[in-house]
Amino acid sequence: MTEPMRVLVAMSGGVDSSLAAALLHAEGHSVIGVTLHLWDAAGDNKVGRCCAPEDRDDARRTCELLGIPHYVLDERAAFRAQVVDPFIETNLAGRTPIPCVACNQEVKLKKLWQVAQSFGAQRVATGHYARVRAGADGNVELLRGVDESKDQSYFLFGVGQDVLRHMLFPLGELNKTEARERARELGLPNWNKPDSQELCFVPDQDVRGFVARSSGRAAEGGEIIDLQGQVLGRHDGITGFTIGQRRGLRVAGKEPKYVLKIIEDTRQVVIGSAAELQTSELEAESVIWTSSTPSGSFPAQLRIRSRHRASPCVVTPTERGFSARFDRPESAVAPGQAAVIYSGERVVGGGYIV
DSSP states (O other): OOOOOEEEEEOOSSHHHHHHHHHHHHTTOEEEEEEEEOOOOOGGGOBTTBSSHHHHHHHHHHHHHHTOOEEEEEOHHHHIIIIIHHHHHHHHTTOOOOHHHHIIIIIIHHHHHHHHHHTTOSEEEOOOSEEEEEOTTSSEEEEEOSOTTTOOGGGGTTOOHHHHTTEEOTTTTOOHHHHHHHHHHTTOTTTTOOOOOSOTTSGGGOHHHHHHHHHOOOOOOEEEEOTTOOEEEEESOSTTOOTTOOTTOOOOOSSOOEEEEEETTTTEEEEEOTTTTEEEEEEEEEEEESSSOOSSOEEEEEESSTTOOOEEEEEEEOSSEEEEEEEEEEEOOOTTSEEEEEETTEEEEEEEEO
16 A cells, blocks of 8 residues: 555546545545536536536535545536537537547646645546556656556546646556446445446537537538549538448448548538548647657557557657558548557557548
8 A cells, every 4th residue: 555645536426436536545545526517417408427417416425425525616618618619610620529538638637636736635536447657767657447448548648747647547457347346345326327428518419419509500511422523412511420430321322331531621521432441541640748759660559549449550750740550451540539559558649630
C-alpha cells in the first residue's frame, strides 16, 4: 500500500467511478468525491444513464455510504464550448467527431487537477480502465487497462504530462466482471447499474436532429455518387454520415455499398464496395505525444476507433502531426476520429485523422 494521501475522485454516478472512490477509501486515503455537472440531461434531453440528475444522486449516495465529502461543480459552459460546439461543427463539415477525447483533455481532468490542488489533494482518480507507470525518461507512461474489452486509454491520449503524472486509475488492473463483484461486495448502491453507452448530450442518438436544432441550420440534401461520379441516389444531409457506414443509404444494388468519402463543399456522399473502403495509410494532425516527439519513423500499432483492435504500422512524424502506413490495408478510416499510437501496452501519442 502507498502512503495515505488526499485524493480527489471524479464521480459520474456510475459503478466504475464509485468503485474507484471505495477502493481508495478502503486503502486509507483521504478521498473527496467531485461530480462535474456538464449537461442538463433531463426530460426531453435525457439520454440513457449519463448526465442526468439521478447520476449526481448516485454519486452523492456513494459518498454518504463511504463517509466522504461530495461536491458538484457546474462546468456546463466549458462543456458546451469545448465539447458540444466542436462536435456540431465537425458533423456539419461531414467528419466523424470523437467528443470523449476533448471532454477528458479539456473539461474533466485538467479542471479536476486544478480543483484537487485547491483542496490540497496530491492525486486525481477516475474509474477509467487504464494504467500509469513511471517511465525511464522521468515522464509518466499511459498504459492500456488489462481488460482489453474495456480499455479506455484511447480516450486519454490527449492528457498532458502536467496532469497525467498526478493521475490514479484504481480499476486499471481489473476486468469489468471483477469490478462489479467488488462493488457488490462493498455494498455500493449502484453496483448493478448498467453502463452508459451513448453520447451523453444527444437525445435518442439522433445526431442529425441534434445538430440541426443546436446549430439552427437545416440539413441540406445532396447526391449519393460512386467513385466515377455517377449519381446513384440522394440523401437528406451529410450530418450523421460516417466513413464505412452501410445502413440508411437507400441505394439499390446487388452488392453492399459503404460510405467512402463525404464532400462538404458539394454535399456529396461517395459510396463504393468493401474493397474500395480499404486504405493503406492515413495522416493525422493536432497530435499530442505522451512523452517527447519521436525523431524519425518507427514501428507501432494504431487504433483508429475506440473499439478497434490496434493495427501494425509504421508511424512517421510530420510537420502537421504524423502519417501512418499499415502493414495490411485498413477499412473505414474516418476523418475526425482519433488515431492513437501504441507500442505494446504503452500509449505513444495520438491525433485526429484528416
